[in-house]
Amino acid sequence: MAAGSSTVAEKNRELNVRTTSYEFFGPVGAAVLVPLLIVTTLGLFPLCTKESCSPLVLVTDPQSVLDNIAALKWWDWKAAGVYMLWISFHFVGYLVVPGRIIEGTMLRNNSRLKYKINGLTMAYLTAALLGGALYFYGLAPFVWIAENTLPLCTAATAYALAQATFLYLYSFRSNTPLMSLVGNSGNFIYDFWMGRELNPRLGFLDLKYLCELRPGLILWAILNLSYAAKQYHELGRVTNSMILVQIFEIYYVLDALINEEAILTTMDIIQDGFGFMLTYGDLVWVPFVYTLQARYLTLYPIDLSPAALGGILLVKIIGFYIFRSSNLQKNDFRAKPDAPHVKNLKFIQTASGTRLLVDGWWKWSRHMNYLGDWIMGIAWCLPCGFGHAIPYFYALYFALLLVHRSLRDEEKCQHKYGKYWDEYRQKVPYYIVPYIY
Template sequence: MRPHSQTVKQKSSSDTEREFGGALGAVSITMFLPLTVLYLICVSRSPEASVFHWPPAAPVTEQLWDPLALLLLLAWIALHALLYLLPLGKVSEGLVLRDGTRLKYPINGFHALCITGVLLLLFMGLGAPLGCVFELLLPLAVCAIAASFLFSVCLYIRSFWVPAHALALGGNTGNPLYDFFIGRELNPRIGSFDLKYFCELRPGLIGWVVINLGMLMKEAELRGSPSLAMVLVNSFQLLYVSDALWNEEAVLTTMDIVHDGFGFMLVFGDLAWVPFTYSLQAAFLVVHPQSLSSLGAAAIIALNGLGYYIFRKSNSQKNQFRRDPSHPSVARLETIATATGKRLLMSGWWGFVRHPNYLGDLLMALAWSLPCGFSHLLPYFYVIYFTVLLIHREDRDERQCRAKYGLAWDTYCRRVPYRIIPYIY
């Protein structure tokens, strides 16, 4: 269902389609999103927790820089670089590149998550105050943002020393501002260490779980025990991250790996945006505790379970079909042939809507926010943002699939008219 890079020829800079509003949009996003991260953290810790109130009452006076935050960030990245290199798990090949080769990737992200959990338990057993993450959240975010800019500059510079076939199709426009944002090189590596793949699922995604745990420990320090709302948020999001890492191999066919270059857009998203905005619900609950009834908690758990079921089943069906179309679980599904030789699923989950995994994602996103109550908009920032993100991502995917599959894609769209939400969108 996603485009394969080997079937698309290299475009010149003059006919490469520019995403996100071109250079102006790229510059605006590069300037605006880092400020958004810092602002949202401040709002989550203010008494009002109002996204429309500026300045937030207290957090703007907090320290933005702490050398301990920089030390922790560097140690965290170094730890996961080491775990990435450990000979654990299996090694899988990515899709065929334009030069006909396949890159190899270690599938050991779930091992890294488990080892991280054991290390955290050891440190907590030795008396390490994990709740201090709450006080360090703002300087940690500042350091992550600074590291994202520095890393992106290094990636942009090194991209001029790689062969043309190693560049991303959309990241070689000749406009330095846009190319810096979108990423020039498709798969930057240091030896066998794939920088984009490493950042995609390791330090930021697992960091999100650790930040959540830090918020839980801080709430326990303040109130004697974590609230049911905090436990639900931690549990739901831990399940999501665990699932992503358990099914790590599936990321090798995603748009991020196959199509997008590794520039500021992905670097910042992986290292700063994900860990510090996806953890807003937990940060909010530390300062704004919420009570949940047993019935309310059960309904939220059911909603998250439904979302997860749709998300996992649809993704598993797609991935199984890609790996082995003759497998009994997918062999009887209706498909349509395309000019590329590939076949498109037209039944099962992918005959329900065109992106059933996105529907599951949105249901889970809502379940993560509901434990925070309805008195503030901030905990629902993720739902709003993620809806916009998935609609934009779905539009990019639709355009690429139409360009690749042509009439077959039009036939599929007529057969499956709804994109994400049945009978609505």
């Protein structure tokens, strides 16, 4: 065992080349982005209150924002304890709750890591515990969560900073783990942001894989349901706009957990290290920013007309159809090339054997699935109406995220495919939106 570990460490040492090109504007960008993410997440609370929910208030009435900052409860030890209990629940659950063991993709040291697929089971277990709380205590626990979202967010932020610090220091351990090619520059702040180690583990517990789906995504659903409970507590009913947000977003969470193993082929798992960027994104940004629409609707309840309801549903269906059918077409083209619906699609054959699809959905843009995903994101915001701007923060942020992700993918594919990628770009000239971008 010791000899085998030594061989792996030596191989990793040879493969752990220094990162020589920067993303996110390098160390300066990382130094800005770390506090910017924290300030943005926490700042959405004093910016969106019952008095106002617009970024313009920073200019028109900055004193009211300062008053909100002073009035809000930012820290609560009970909330901090609840959050740590939540994280511990998932750490232990990954290890002890039964699930299928599968292998991930081949790493560049010719090894495959094993993962346990039990995220959906953890969601069911969480639902059972919440059902028990509802039976014995009524809506009180859910209302408490809704009213203590800010201190829960502050606790999650503190934990994310602590975990990112641990991950950075842990990556220097003596057995030479496999580093990320994009986060091993030698610059502290940049590597802290990007993550030095590719797949940090504590025994069988894969920290990146665990955090990618379970604690943040399931907490997103819990927070949404808690806001619905608070609305019911205050109004005596739940508005149809709130119900629509619940259906859209909780379905998204369940879909991700049902297709849990698909995460193993994403850029987050196979390319990025596990540093502050992913830690904060998974554990704080997703549950506390993505719930902005439900939180807004507790402050500004909206009853949608039948026409508005139908229109929003149509936007959602269009986005989902583009997203799901384009992904399925590409997946079937790769996994089932002889299937009748994909075998006649046009493609570019590369020297490495990879086929670049230039037909069907994928003749319109290089990331048609991103377009569908963004349209679905707009549908999440539309139930909030047009009275305030902040509920649409998600749509703006998500557009920027998808553009940035497409550019990262572009750079990777250009390096991988060379002249074949140049030919592909000529045949499919648009990144995401046909004829626009």
